[in-house]
Amino acid sequence: MRLSYPSNIRIILVPCTGKVDVIHMLRAIQKGADGVYCVGCLEGSCHFNQGNIRCRERVEHVRSLLKEVGLEPDRVRMYNLSSSEAPTFAAYATEMTEAIKKLGPNPLKNKALGKP
């Protein structure tokens, strides 16, 4: 298909989105990532039954934590698609990148690197 999607996304492979924990997403933001999004299978089609539903719950929790801390909850999101939907993957990547660009850089980025 040779689809292109924004190159500023770093993909981290996990066996299932159910493996993604609150602390993984939180640490990424703490260390200066502008956004984190989890892409799971469609709800109802998880090979491990509830992995993607657990992930959605954790994403919601991280969003509430970010709000408490004083960051935009929209920096962390959950998307669902089937593994054969490459165009949807590219579309989500574009949507996420645009949303994050609107929010601007993570205000912790310079602070995380020890800059004033």
Place this chain on the structure above:
Amino acid sequence: MIVAKRKPFDEIMELLKDHKKVLVVGCGTCVAVCLTGGEKEVAVLAAELDMGRKLANNPVEIGSITLERQCDREYLEKLAGMADQYDAMISMACGVGIQFLAERFPNKPVLPAVDTCGLAVNQDVGCYEERCRSCGHCLLGLTGGICPVTMCAKGLHNGPCGGTNKGSCEISADQPCAWYMIHERLKAQGRLNAIRQIKPAEDWLDTKPRTLIQPGYKKPEKAKA
């Protein structure tokens, strides 16, 4: 086990606002099982505090450690050389652990990061239901293994009250009537006689802190000293 609930982040920020070097102390026993104050929750709180304080332009240096238990002197000793390096400690243990930590390090502010909620059973991962108020006078032998002090909204010893409503409590249709449950269980076991005897009122005035010394563990030499 003892269950606790994390305090709201704003309250924790307020407690720590004047401290620049803070040690987050988790507990690896009950509060770790109920997913409130174990190693993982310590990491989450430490990350939140780091981010929150940086965003408020009041950065804080954070250390974190999770002890096996905070209600045991031998495990608190692990902090002996460590506590001095921090302005304050915030404990994620239950109220017992927090107090014992504060007692061990009396010169250091020890602050709570959780609200202790009671003694509960594990119904599902992350779901806990209270079953015991640790009143000190267990009636379970007479009540079919269902505690009226905990499960009855009025804590009645000789219930039910007039508010029992087809198995529900008058406070809510979702709240089962403890005395209805007790009656049904004892009836099924053919033990209804157990609730026919009057149980005396609890000595609620006796509210001084309780100490438990197990039989065979008294130390007479200490009593003399």
